[in-house]
Structure formats: C-alpha cells, structure tokens
Amino acid sequence: MTIERLYDSREQAKEELGGLFGKGESYDFVMLDIHIRQEPATIVFMNGLISSDVTAQLLTSMQMSDIWDELEEKITRENFLTYFPFHAVEPAKDKNAMIDSILSGQLVFVMEDGSVFQVDVREYPGRQPEEPDNEKVIRGSRDGFTENIILNTALIRRRLRDPQLRFEIQRVTERGRTDIAIGYLKGVASEQHLDMLKKRLAEIDHDGLTMSDKQLEELLFKQKFHPVPFVRFTERPDIAAAHLLEGHIAIVVDTSPSVLLIPVTIFHHLQHAEEFRQAPLIGTGVRAIRFSGILMAVFLLPFWYLLVKHPEFVPKALDFVGPKESGEIPLLFQIIAADIGVEFMRLAAIHTPTPLSTALGLIAAVILGQMAVDVGLFTAEVILYVALTAVVTFAIPSYELSISAKIFRTLLLILTALAGPPGFFAGGVILFWYLCSIKPMGVPYLWPLAPFFPKAFGRVIVRYPMIGSSLRPYITDSPRRQRS
Numbered sequence: 001m002t003i004e005r006l007y008d009s010r011e012q013a014k015e016e017l018g019g020l021f022g023k024g025e026s027y028d029f030v031m032l033d034i035h036i037r038q039e040p041a042t043i044v045f046m047n048g049l050i051s052s053d054v055t056a057q058l059l060t061s062m063q064m065s066d067i068w069d070e071l072e073e074k075i076t077r078e079n080f081l082t083y084f085p086f087h088a089v090e091p092a093k094d095k096n097a098m099i100d101s102i103l104s105g106q107l108v109f110v111m112e113d114g115s116v117f118q119v120d121v122r123e124y125p126g127r128q129p130e131e132p133d134n135e136k137v138i139r140g141s142r143d144g145f146t147e148n149i150i151l152n153t154a155l156i157r158r159r160l161r162d163p164q165l166r167f168e169i170q171r172v173t174e175r176g177r178t179d180i181a182i183g184y185l186k187g188v189a190s191e192q193h194l195d196m197l198k199k200r201l202a203e204i205d206h207d208g209l210t211m212s213d214k215q216l217e218e219l220l221f222k223q224k225f226h227p228v229p230f231v232r233f234t235e236r237p238d239i240a241a242a243h244l245l246e247g248h249i250a251i252v253v254d255t256s257p258s259v260l261l262i263p264v265t266i267f268h269h270l271q272h273a274e275e276f277r278q279a280p281l282i283g284t285g286v287r288a289i290r291f292s293g294i295l296m297a298v299f300l301l302p303f304w305y306l307l308v309k310h311p312e313f314v315p316k317a318l319d320f321v322g323p324k325e326s327g328e329i330p331l332l333f334q335i336i337a338a339d340i341g342v343e344f345m346r347l348a349a350i351h352t353p354t355p356l357s358t359a360l361g362l363i364a365a366v367i368l369g370q371m372a373v374d375v376g377l378f379t380a381e382v383i384l385y386v387a388l389t390a391v392v393t394f395a396i397p398s399y400e401l402s403i404s405a406k407i408f409r410t411l412l413l414i415l416t417a418l419a420g421p422p423g424f425f426a427g428g429v430i431l432f433w434y435l436c437s438i439k440p441m442g443v444p445y446l447w448p449l450a451p452f453f454p455k456a457f458g459r460v461i462v463r464y465p466m467i468g469s470s471l472r473p474y475i476t477d478s479p480r481r482q483r484s
Helices: 010-021 052-064 066-070 077-083 095-103 149-159 191-202 212-221 237-245 280-309 331-351 354-374 380-394 399-419 421-437 454-461
Strands: 029-036 039-046 089-091 107-111 116-119 165-172 178-185 232-234 249-253 259-262
Touching: 010 029, 010 039, 010 107, 029 052, 039 095, 077 089, 095 107, 095 116, 149 165, 149 178, 149 237, 149 249, 165 191, 178 191, 178 237, 191 212, 191 249, 212 249, 212 259, 232 237, 237 249, 237 259, 280 331, 280 380, 280 399, 280 421, 280 454, 331 380, 331 399, 380 399, 399 421
Parallel strands: none
Antiparallel strands: 029 039, 039 107, 089 116, 107 116, 165 178, 178 249, 232 259, 249 259
C-alpha cells in the first residue's frame, strides 16, 4: 500500500504543528520526540484526551516487540502499518483531518520522512451511565446516556444488534468542530429525511456548539421564537432504540447526555417509558391521565377564571367554584403573581444544594403560602388552583413542552380577562391553529389528530399490546412500514 507524506520531513511537521497549536503556550499540547527502536519519530497529542495507560503500554510494546527485528531496513511508511502492534491505526491523508484528530484525542506519529499515522487511544473525561433524573421508571433499565459520544452509540447498539444500524459521524461548526453521529436503521429510516438532515447540517455556519444539543436544534430547524420543542430529547438508550425501530433518526451530539429524535409530533413528547413497562391496560390509564394533565395545565386556570368572572355560566352543582371573599388585589394579578411565584420556587430549587432543597420546599409551600393567604395577598382558592396546575404541569414528561404549556396558559388567561368567553374560546382556536401550522421536517405537529388518522390516533390514545405485525408511524415515511 502506497502512503503519501503530509510533510517533507519530520522537522517541517514539528515546526508547523508547534506553531499551530502553540508549543510552549498551551500546557496541554504535547509534542515529544521518541525512537521506535533505532528509528526517530515524534508523537503529538492533547494531554487529558488520551488514555495514558494504553499509550504507555503501546509505546512499551513497540520498543520491546521482536517483530521489528524482522525488518532488514529502516521502518518505512509501507511496513509501519504491517508491524504496528495496535489495531486502531491508520495513515493520515489530509492535514486538516489530522489536526481535527489531534483535537479529538487521537495520538499522532510523525515519522522521519514526514509521513503521519493516527492512533485512536481516546479516553474522554466523564461519568458512567446512570439513570437520568427526569426519565425515571419504576421497572426497567437504570442506564442512561453520558457526555461521551462513543459510549452513547454503544448503549444504543447494545439494544439493536442489527448490522443495518448506522452511525454516520460528522463534524460541525468552524471552531468547536463538534462530533455528531446520525443514527438510523438502513432500509427503515426515510432517505428523504436523511438527505434533508445532512443538507441542513452542511449548511450550519457557526463557530461552536457550546450548548450542544439545544443549540443544534435551533440551528437545524430555525426554531426562532417558537415555544414548542421541534425534537424529542431523551437520555434513555431504550427510548432511542425504540424510536430507531419505528423509522426515526437519532442525533447523538458529543458532550451532551441527551439524544435528539426526529421527526416527532406533540404526542411523542407526552409518551413515557413507564407506559410500556406496565400491562397495556395500566399503560393506557397512565397515558390518559398524562394527556388530561396537559389539557388541565393549559386550560384549567383560564377556565376557572372565566367561571369566577361570569357566575351566570356556573351550574348550581358547581356553586362552590370561586372565592367567597374578594381580596384587595384583582383576581387576575393574584393568579399571575402566584404562577410566577411557583416559577421562582422551581428556579430556587434547581439552584439550591440538594440537602437544602427539601427545606426550601417546605418553607415556600407551608410558610409563604399560608402567610400570603393570612395577610390577604392571595385568596385560598387561587393558591389551590395554581398549585393544582403546577402539579399537572410537572406530570408532562417533556420539560420543554411543560414550559410551553405555561406560556400558552398565561396568554389564554390574559385573553380571557380581556374578552371574557369570546377571548377564552378564540384563544383555544388560535392555539389549535398555531399547533396545526407547525411542520418541522414537513411533519404536521398534531399528527395524527390533524390531519386526522383514526387508526393511528387510536394507537396514540390506547397503549396496544405489542405484536409483531404492527405498522411504523406514517410520519417517519419508512420504506418498510410493516414491522417484523
């Protein structure tokens, strides 16, 4: 095999690489002269991104191995690969690709004649797989994605031992050069969706993905100020594997513990792994409660406010609805202030150390809530309905969708306060129209409700027993809709 040289000599390579990476300026850049038996060479790597144990063992075996004695002449470009005692080695064919390899944690050998070899001895700092906090299940696996792209793809492949499972690696952004793996089942995923995704990745013109997956979502789908999520985020390998079998595409971003799943609808954000860990009847009941939760999260407070302000619409059986005493502060401002107070408590709990978060919750719920009622700042019924709304909002599996529900609720509440019943119903129609108008990747966001597909919608509402002859979702545009 003929191997091209990247440099005219080793000294030229050392001069160029040392000037590029800042030898003597950046402490983690290492350029070290060594000898492979009698042959001089230079190794280049980034300290902290390679496995020190594997590298030390590799260099030791290279010096002690007897296979080099079989060479009558000096070590050449052609015989280096033949006698190299490590499997993950390849010649460097492009300078830019070789520089990206060094920055991603590979060890580079520069030989005396200017030829370069890359050795994959990467070992990124990170944590071990553990159950994600926001997708916990009572029964099921306890592993989750980490910040290591290699480990994340391995967790998915462990569940899908199919030779047709593909992970195409790409690097995006100008300076960050972030690794992104596009995961799909060949022959199952839509080629049109894959081409669209690759085209959008190639069009990304940005300097870096410091916020990793969320920033990538905005760049891919031009999210702008849309409040709803256009992709599904998951930290569970079993959920990612299940979506791949349905024909979806997974985007694994290095340094991110979340995997992006596309294309998705609003109903994908309302699914949870626990529904499939229980019997179909139990899973259907849990799903019905969760679906009713998002409806209550959006409409409960505005509807209650409508009934309070228009008691003529309240039937006698619901005479108890509404505060018996009006406070000094208008009811609308009470609701908005209490809702904002819940958000402050949520943010405070996030930024409070874990040992103190429980105490903070007790202080906020018991002391502040009761004191606010006692001093007349809020009525008791406002606290009740705001708290109930907060509970059903937290029941939404997707954190991004739960935040969107709060925004929709506030806007609907304001419309109801301004226009009464017409404002409430007009707000509901506008919300439905807005969700119908969203089509990320050309997929209707409310499918299969709008456009209406009865059988598919039935499978969304009911958790059917798992059978081998089911169909893949229509929105994935899979060339093999029949599952086997």
